[in-house]
Amino acid sequence: MTQILFLLFLFLTLITIKKSKYLLTILPAFIISFIIISLVIFPKNTINAAVDGLNTWFYIVLPSLLPFFISAEALIGLGVVNFIGTLLSPIMKPIFNLPGEAAFPFVMSITSGYPVGVKLTTKLRTQGVLTRIEAQRLISFASTSGPLFMIGAVAVGMLKMPNLGLLIAIPHYLGAITVGLFFRYYGIKLDKSKETNNNTKNLIKTAFDELILARKKDNRGIGLILGDAVRESFNTMLIIGGFIILYSVIIEILDITGIINLLSSIISFIPFISNKELIKAFISGLIEMTVGCKNIASMSTIPILIKLVTINFIVAWSGISIHSQASSFISKTDLKISIYLLSKLLHGIFASIYTVLISNIFIKFPINTSVYASYTYTNITSWRKWFEIFKFSTILQISILSTIILISLFISLSFIKREK
Numbered sequence: 001m002t003q004i005l006f007l008l009f010l011f012l013t014l015i016t017i018k019k020s021k022y023l024l025t026i027l028p029a030f031i032i033s034f035i036i037i038s039l040v041i042f043p044k045n046t047i048n049a050a051v052d053g054l055n056t057w058f059y060i061v062l063p064s065l066l067p068f069f070i071s072a073e074a075l076i077g078l079g080v081v082n083f084i085g086t087l088l089s090p091i092m093k094p095i096f097n098l099p100g101e102a103a104f105p106f107v108m109s110i111t112s113g114y115p116v117g118v119k120l121t122t123k124l125r126t127q128g129v130l131t132r133i134e135a136q137r138l139i140s141f142a143s144t145s146g147p148l149f150m151i152g153a154v155a156v157g158m159l160k161m162p163n164l165g166l167l168i169a170i171p172h173y174l175g176a177i178t179v180g181l182f183f184r185y186y187g188i189k190l191d192k193s194k195e196t197n198n199n200t201k202n203l204i205k206t207a208f209d210e211l212i213l214a215r216k217k218d219n220r221g222i223g224l225i226l227g228d229a230v231r232e233s234f235n236t237m238l239i240i241g242g243f244i245i246l247y248s249v250i251i252e253i254l255d256i257t258g259i260i261n262l263l264s265s266i267i268s269f270i271p272f273i274s275n276k277e278l279i280k281a282f283i284s285g286l287i288e289m290t291v292g293c294k295n296i297a298s299m300s301t302i303p304i305l306i307k308l309v310t311i312n313f314i315v316a317w318s319g320i321s322i323h324s325q326a327s328s329f330i331s332k333t334d335l336k337i338s339i340y341l342l343s344k345l346l347h348g349i350f351a352s353i354y355t356v357l358i359s360n361i362f363i364k365f366p367i368n369t370s371v372y373a374s375y376t377y378t379n380i381t382s383w384r385k386w387f388e389i390f391k392f393s394t395i396l397q398i399s400i401l402s403t404i405i406l407i408s409l410f411i412s413l414s415f416i417k418r419e420k
Contacts, residue, residue: 038253045256046249053248056290057241059382063390064148067397068112069236072120073229075104075401076127078222079214085129086207087408097184098138101129104404106142106180110173111400112393113146114318118326118340119236125333132334133187139335140343141180143326145172145289145315148393153290154311158297164308167359171312175351179343186339203412240325247288247321260284278302278310285314288321305359309352316351317344 039046075081085101092100101124109117121142125135150172151165254260264280277299285292292314296307323344327337
């Protein structure tokens with residue numbers, strides 16, 4: 001029955017395409033109606049999927065990301081981001097054509113994962129720290145997965161091959177950097193960003209001046225900053241949780257109604273793309289990356305390199321679920337979601353290419369990444385694991401922040417010596 005409804009939905013969609021002015025109005029109504037009908041027809045399956053999504057959010061995503069969101073919000077309010085940005089400006093401008101403040105969202109994204117980078121980029125944009133062009137450049141590559149997911153979840157938990165963890169992470173980050181280099185030329189004719197101060201002799205003094213100036217502009221007490229950081233972070237986590245639950249249900253509906261099978265059958269007719277199960281897993285991954293990665297990893301007949309190439313594309317693309325989370329932040333700014341989606345597509349392509357290029361190195365000379373073995377993201381439904389992940393994320397956040405500050409000071413001192 002649901003397949004008939006879906007075919008009817010496609011027919012009505014094709015009709016509305018001819019009248020494009022009604023497409024954006026009628027199409028969402030069709031989609032929501034189809035989901036509601038499926039919820040009524042398959043209540044048990046959809047409720048189980050919703051519970052799985054809720055468990056994923058509460059036991060994995062919440063303890064993993066909450067420390068990063070709270071600390072990031074507090075650091076922005078305290079002016080630490082301005083301090084770090086001034087120190088890193090001598091390297092960020094020539095490489096990515098961005099101010100030093102852009103380094104903070106990029107590093108936070110690398111260490112914590114989706115959608116921290118997008119959230120912080122839009123935060124800096126709304127505060128006027130970044131221009132529209134700068135924020136658009138930054139968001140193109142400061143939206144990455146974190147090592148806990150790529151190594152702990154995919155390599156250890158799904159593939160059961162910890163030695164291949166870096167073969168997932170390195171191509172992913174190389175792909176992001178490549179996209180950043182590509183987008184450094186985006187909007188260059190319209191760029192109205194302020195010129196970077198080339199005088200690096202007083203770089204550290206300037207950084208402290210920026211820190212003090214940022215605190216004066218904010219004018220909130222430390223207690224209020226921390227309170228706002230906790231409230232804003234929990235609100236963000238609730239939004240993320242809602243999308244995780246929603247797309248868990250949508251994936252289940254698409255699976256039990258046979259829609260994914262239908263799409264994979266259609267695509268399998270394309271020459272050189274004949275493995276229907278791989279196509280099915282890939283389509284699932286385009287919607288929700290965790291489901292897609294898990295399905296691909298469980299396929300015993302697929303060569304490991306094909307698995308890694310496909311998984312790395314999916315993780316870099318990140319899935320419609322993550323895109324929905326990102327769009328909830330982007331929509332509050334003047335940034336273009338279409339440019340962001342293009343950058344994620346390029347990220348997926350570059351990550352897959354880098355996987356092929358460096359695969360021989362890691363397959364012949366494996367590197368053990370078992371440090372993440374305790375965080376496999378599979379069947380974690382206990383308070384003990386919750387606090388373990390929260391503790392690990394907190395320690396990781398403190399370590400990363402300390403490292404950023406030390407690297408920033410080292411870079412600034414190096415430029416000062418060079419000037420002398």
